[in-house]
Structures are given as structure tokens and as C-alpha cells.
Amino acid sequence: MPTSQHLIIAAGRIVLLGGALALVVAPRFIDAGGLTMLTEFLCLLVLALMWNLLAGYADIVTVGQHAFVGVGAYAFYGAAVLLRVDPYLAIAAAAGAAFVIALPAMMIVFRLRAAYLAVGTWVVAEVLMLAAGKLPNFGFGSGVSLPVAVAREFGTRPAERFATIYWLALAVAAAAFLSTWLLLRSRVGLGLTAMRDNEEAAGAMGVNLLRSRIICFLWTAPFLGLAGAIITLQKLRISPAASFSIIDWTVFVIFIVVIGGIGSLEGPILGTILFFVLREHLATLGTWHLIILGTLSIAIILIEPRGLWGLLRKALGGDLIPVSHAARAGFGKPKVP
Amino acid sequence: MVATYLNLVVQGALLGGLYAIFALGLSLSVGVMRFVNIAHGDFIVLTSFLLLTLSAALKLNVLLVLPLVIPLAFAAGYLLQRLLLQRVIGQNALLPLLVTFGLSIIIQNGLLQGVGADTRTLSAGALDVASLQIGGLNIGVLPLLTFIVAVVLVFGLDWLLYRSRLGAHIRAVTLDVGAADLIGLSSVRVYAIAMGIVGITVAIAACFMGLRMNFDPTSGPSRLLIAFEVVVLGGLGSLRGSLLGGILLGIAQTIGGQIDGAWQTLAGHLVFLTIFLLRPQGLLPRY
Numbered sequence: 001m002p003t004s005q006h007l008i009i010a011a012g013r014i015v016l017l018g019g020a021l022a023l024v025v026a027p028r029f030i031d032a033g034g035l036t037m038l039t040e041f042l043c044l045l046v047l048a049l050m051w052n053l054l055a056g057y058a059d060i061v062t063v064g065q066h067a068f069v070g071v072g073a074y075a076f077y078g079a080a081v082l083l084r085v086d087p088y089l090a091i092a093a094a095a096g097a098a099f100v101i102a103l104p105a106m107m108i109v110f111r112l113r114a115a116y117l118a119v120g121t122w123v124v125a126e127v128l129m130l131a132a133g134k135l136p137n138f139g140f141g142s143g144v145s146l147p148v149a150v151a152r153e154f155g156t157r158p159a160e161r162f163a164t165i166y167w168l169a170l171a172v173a174a175a176a177f178l179s180t181w182l183l184l185r186s187r188v189g190l191g192l193t194a195m196r197d198n199e200e201a202a203g204a205m206g207v208n209l210l211r212s213r214i215i216c217f218l219w220t221a222p223f224l225g226l227a228g229a230i231i232t233l234q235k236l237r238i239s240p241a242a243s244f245s246i247i248d249w250t251v252f253v254i255f256i257v258v259i260g261g262i263g264s265l266e267g268p269i270l271g272t273i274l275f276f277v278l279r280e281h282l283a284t285l286g287t288w289h290l291i292i293l294g295t296l297s298i299a300i301i302l303i304e305p306r307g308l309w310g311l312l313r314k315a316l317g318g319d320l321i322p323v324s325h326a327a328r329a330g331f332g333k334p335k336v337p
Numbered sequence: 338m339v340a341t342y343l344n345l346v347v348q349g350a351l352l353g354g355l356y357a358i359f360a361l362g363l364s365l366s367v368g369v370m371r372f373v374n375i376a377h378g379d380f381i382v383l384t385s386f387l388l389l390t391l392s393a394a395l396k397l398n399v400l401l402v403l404p405l406v407i408p409l410a411f412a413a414g415y416l417l418q419r420l421l422l423q424r425v426i427g428q429n430a431l432l433p434l435l436v437t438f439g440l441s442i443i444i445q446n447g448l449l450q451g452v453g454a455d456t457r458t459l460s461a462g463a464l465d466v467a468s469l470q471i472g473g474l475n476i477g478v479l480p481l482l483t484f485i486v487a488v489v490l491v492f493g494l495d496w497l498l499y500r501s502r503l504g505a506h507i508r509a510v511t512l513d514v515g516a517a518d519l520i521g522l523s524s525v526r527v528y529a530i531a532m533g534i535v536g537i538t539v540a541i542a543a544c545f546m547g548l549r550m551n552f553d554p555t556s557g558p559s560r561l562l563i564a565f566e567v568v569v570l571g572g573l574g575s576l577r578g579s580l581l582g583g584i585l586l587g588i589a590q591t592i593g594g595q596i597d598g599a600w601q602t603l604a605g606h607l608v609f610l611t612i613f614l615l616r617p618q619g620l621l622p623r624y
Binding site: 055059061063107108111112113115116118119120122123126127130131134246251254255258262286287288290291293294295297298301302305 | 367371372373375421424425429430431432434435436438439440442443445446447449450558561562565566569573599602603606607609610613614617
């Protein structure tokens with residue numbers, strides 16, 4: 001029944017909008033601890049959205065996403081502390097640095113064929129992490145703390161500072177989500193979707209796959225860099241091991257997207273929420289936390305490669321966040337008079 | 338000075354033999370089944386721990402335990418392909434990558450849970466420190482043995498793939514799965530056997546890696562990166578190229594480590610990236 005289906009979809013969208021609204025009013029109602037967790041949530045959401053854009057649409061499976069988070073963190077520290085740039089400008093510098101590093105990284109990675117590309121990104125990330133550990137002004141391998149003076153620029157009292165960092169994270173997450181959505185609905189996204197469905201036909205229609213993939217790869221770098229800067233503001237420390245943490249910024253992110261659903265915008269959101277719910281219960285289990293996530297993600301790939309959102313979507317019968325253009329006109333089904 | 342560097346080059350080349358063994362299994366799984374096994378390094382480390390445990394339990398030299406583990410490794414590879422990986426290989430290269438990624442994390446954390454985070458090595462008794470004096474160079478028997486095993490494996494696998502009946506089956510399935518199935522080859526079975534062979538190379542790699550270097554539950558990824566760099570340096574699909582790539586990487590790391598101990602890994606990566614940018618098709622490309 002199309003009417004009840006429309007109702008369910010509409011209800012889903014209302015829930016989604018309600019969630020977004022809740023994030024906007026959250027600082028008025030929750031304490032510093034809750035706000036810190038929400039900031040982490042938003043940062044991971046940004047990382048998940050970016051990994052999903054590459055793996056789910058541009059056919060670029062990266063295992064080296066943490067590289068750009070780390071570059072952002074180091075660039076923020078370098079600009080704010082070493083160059084004494086205005087701290088807000090330093091956050092922008094993090095985005096810029098990640099973008100600049102992405103250019104040569106792309107030249108290396110894009111020379112590799114699909115399956116090898118994943119490991120190629122990992123090598124690049126490893127090189128950047130090892131190189132970061134050789135920087136004398138950044139505390140070599142053990143890293144360095146962010147000076148109190150820089151942190152105070154974002155608020156003199158801790159509560160004030162947590163709120164500022166939260167608003168920054170929310171702004172980055174909103175920008176990441178909305179711009180990625182627009183990108184996917186643009187010619188670039190349309191071309192990528194066409195490519196996914198039928199490569200030969202799309203190529204014959206003049207879709208330039210390489211150009212689209214390059215745009216996507218370069219698209220993600222500044223957002224990852226911004227996330228790196230915000231994470232640094234929150235942790236008040238940079239170090240090769242933490243800023244370039246493959247577990248935190250790549251492994252968890254891959255599990256989030258795989259479990260939530262690759263190739264949709266709802267998937268990363270669902271995955272990130274689920275990840276935080278699971279973390280509350282599993283984090284105390286230590287290594288078992290990762291074993292459970294790994295097993296869960298393999299099980300999901302075997303059951304439904306499109307993840308939990310793929311299963312839910314079948315039940316709902318449509319997207320909450322339409323990426324394809326057909327979805328707008330009655331979810332691709334002819335209207336029954 | 339010259340003697341020092343000659344010594345470094347020889348030691349590096351011998352280390353490269355080990356790296357070539359790392360790479361063989363990866364090269365085979367990409368060449369035949371068209372997927373990169375992200376858990377390749379973790380399989381090697383897992384097998385090293387198995388060898389360590391069995392060698393202690395049976396009170397046998399690890400080189401004597403290896404022949405017992407090889408059939409196990411073949412069976413494990415066969416079953417892994419048949420029961421898990423076969424379900425996800427095919428049109429979408431994303432899925433096997435993600436499944437092996439999940440396996441990698443499960444193995445690392447399972448090992449951390451099971452055996453703890455301590456760094457281990459394997460021991461082959463008196464062989465560990467035995468060395469030969471050849472032309473003024475002091476060459477360890479174990480590195481030399483590793484290198485010989487690498488050469489034998491490279492040429493053995495080359496023979497298997499290009500001269501034997503099984504190799505013809507494997508290559509047929511690699512070229513065209515549908516056509517191979519049509520003429521009565523079971524691609525499922527051929528894939529499983531190929532993964533079993535990968536398992537054998539993993540067991541051999543595990544034994545010599547453990548004898549040569551330290552390992553702990555999280556060592557897998559660094560072994561994967563080495564294997565990957567060797568395969569790309571050598572030229573995709575070229576087994577003999579892998580030997581050359583391994584030697585090159587081994588020399589780069591050894592010389593880098595001599596200049597500054599902390600630069601060993603980074604030097605290897607940088608040499609890899611430089612050669613890769615200059616010659617993306619690899620040193621001995623097959624295609």
C-alpha cells in the first residue's frame with residue numbers, strides 16, 4: 001500500500017529531523033560529559049560519512065583514512081601553537097593541510113588497481129605516521145600536549161570550552177552531511193551511481209569515472225582534517241599513535257559503515273548511533289569489543305551487504321534521505337490512479 | 338667501508354628472501370581469486386603462534402613441527418575459501434576485502450586475548466646462531482636457509498602454475514570462471530585448492546618469520562604491508578618479480594636501519610614509493 005508506506009517514510013524523516021533538532025538544542029540540556037560524548041559522536045559520524053562516500057559510491061576502499069585525521073591534528077597544532085595563528089584559522093589550516101597532502105597521496109594511490117588500492121592507502125598512512133614521529137617541534141614519537149593558552153581561546157571555563165568544541169563539531173558534521181548529499185545528487189554522484197549499476201553503459205554515455213573518483217577522494221580530505229583538529233581540541237594532545245590511530249579513525253569507522261549500511265546516507269548515521277550504544281556496553285570488555293564488532297560486520301556482509309539500513313530499507317520500502325533522483329517521484333514506482 | 342656495505346647488501350638480500358615468502362601467498366590470492374587478503378599478515382602471525390605452541394607442547398624443534406603444520410594450513414586455507422570467502426568473491430571486490438578486514442581484527446584481538454601482548458620469537462636450537470664464513474662475509478645459516486627456501490618456493494610455484502595440470506586448471510578459472518565451469522572444472526574447488534596452497538606458503542612464512550624476527554599479536558599489518566610492497570615492486574602476478582622485489586626491499590631496510598635504527602621501516606616504505614612512482618608496472622611485470 002503506497003499510502004501506508006509514505007506514512008512510514010514520513011515518520012522516519014520526522015525522527016531524523018527530530019534527531020538533528022535534538023543535536024541543536026542539546027547544549028542547553030546535557031552536562032559536560034554528555035556533550036563530550038556527543039562531540040565524539042559527531043566526529044565519528046563525519047569520518048563514517050567520508051569513508052562511505054569513498055567505499056560506497058566512488059569504489060575506493062581506503063584503510064588509510066586515519067592519515068588525514070592525523071595530518072589535520074598535526075597541522076592544527078603547527079598553526080595554532082608553532083605559528084601562533086588564530087586558533088579558529090588553525091582549524092581551517094587543518095582542512096587545507098589535509099587537502100594538500102591528499103594531492104600527492106592520490107597520485108600514488110590511484111595508480112593501483114582496485115583491490116590493491118586499499119593496501120596502498122595504508123602504506124601512505126603508515127609513511128605519514130612514521131614521518132610525524134620524526135618531527136622535532138611536534139615532540140617526536142611521544143607527541144606533545146596542546147598549551148593551555150590555546151585551549152582557553154575556545155572558552156576560559158571548561159563548560160564553556162566543551163560547548164564551543166561541540167558547536168564546531170556540529171557545524172563540521174552538518175557541512176559534511178549536507179555537502180556530501182548535494183555531491184551525491186549532482187552530476188558527479190549520478191555518474192558514480194550509473195557506473196555502479198552498469199559500467200559499460202555509463203562509460204558510453206560519457207561518464208568520466210576517474211574525474212568523479214578524484215573529486216570524491218579530494219572531497220573527503222578537508223573534512224577528515226577538520227575532524228582531526230576537533231579531536232585534538234578535545235583530547236588536548238597530539239601524538240603519532242593517537243592522532244594517526246588506525247583503530248580509532250579507520251577500523252571503527254569501517255565497522256560503523258559496514259554494520260550500518262554501505263552506499264546510503266542513512267547507513268553511516270545508523271551505524272554511528274549503534275556503535276555508541278554498543279560501546280556503552282562493550283567497551284569494558286577490551287579486546288572482546290573489537291572481536292564482537294568484527295564478527296558482527298562479517299555476519300552482516302554475509303546476510304545483507306548493504307548493512308542494517310539495507311534490511312530496514314526493504315521493510316520501509318524507500319529512502320529517508322533520497323540520493324537517487326528517481327526516489328523523489330514516488331520511490332521509483334508508477335503511481336496507481 | 339665497501340666491505341660494510343657489501344655485507345649490508347648481502348644481509349638485506351637474504352632478508353628479502355623472507356619478504357618474498359610473505360608475498361607469495363598474497364600474490365597468489367590476488368592473481369587467482371582477484372582479492373587482496375587484508376588478513377594475510379595476521380594469518381602468518383597466527384601460524385607463528387601455533388608453531389610456538391606446538392613446538393613447546395611436543396618438545397620438538399620448530400623446523401620439525403613445520404611439516405606437521407603444513408597440511409593443517411592447507412586444510413585451513415581450503416576450508417576458509419570454501420566456507421567463507423567463496424560466498425563473497427565475484428563481481429564486487431569490496432566484500433572479500435571487508436570480510437578479510439574483519440578477520441584481521443578478530444585474529445589480532447583473539448591472539449591478544451588468548452596469548453597476551455608479549456613479544457615472542459621462535460627458536461631452531463643451535464641453528465639460530467650458526468654462521469658460515471664465505472669470502473670474508475659472515476653469513477648466518479638461518480638467513481641463508483630462508484633464502485634458499487624462498488627461491489625453491491618461487492620456482493616451485495611457478496612450475497606448479499605454468500607447467501602442471503593443476504596450474505592449468507587454476508589459470509583457466511582465473512581467466513574466465515564461467516567458461517571454466519562450463520567445461521567441467523569446478524571453480525569452487527579450484528579456488529579452495531588455491532587458497533590451500535596460500536595456506537602452505539603462510540605456514541612456511543610463519544616459521545621463518547618467527548625464527549628471524551620478533552612478533553606479537555599486532556604484528557600482522559606490518560607483514561601485510563611488506564608483502565604488498567614486494568608484490569607491487571615485483572610486478573603484479575609475477576612470482577619471480579616477487580623475489581626481486583623482496584630483495585630490493587630487504588636491502589633498502591637494512592641500509593636504512595644502518596644509517597639510523599629508527600629509519601628502517603620508513604626507509605623501506607620510501608624506497609617502495611619512489612620505485613613505484615617511477616615504474617608503476619613493477620620490475621618484472623607479467624602483463
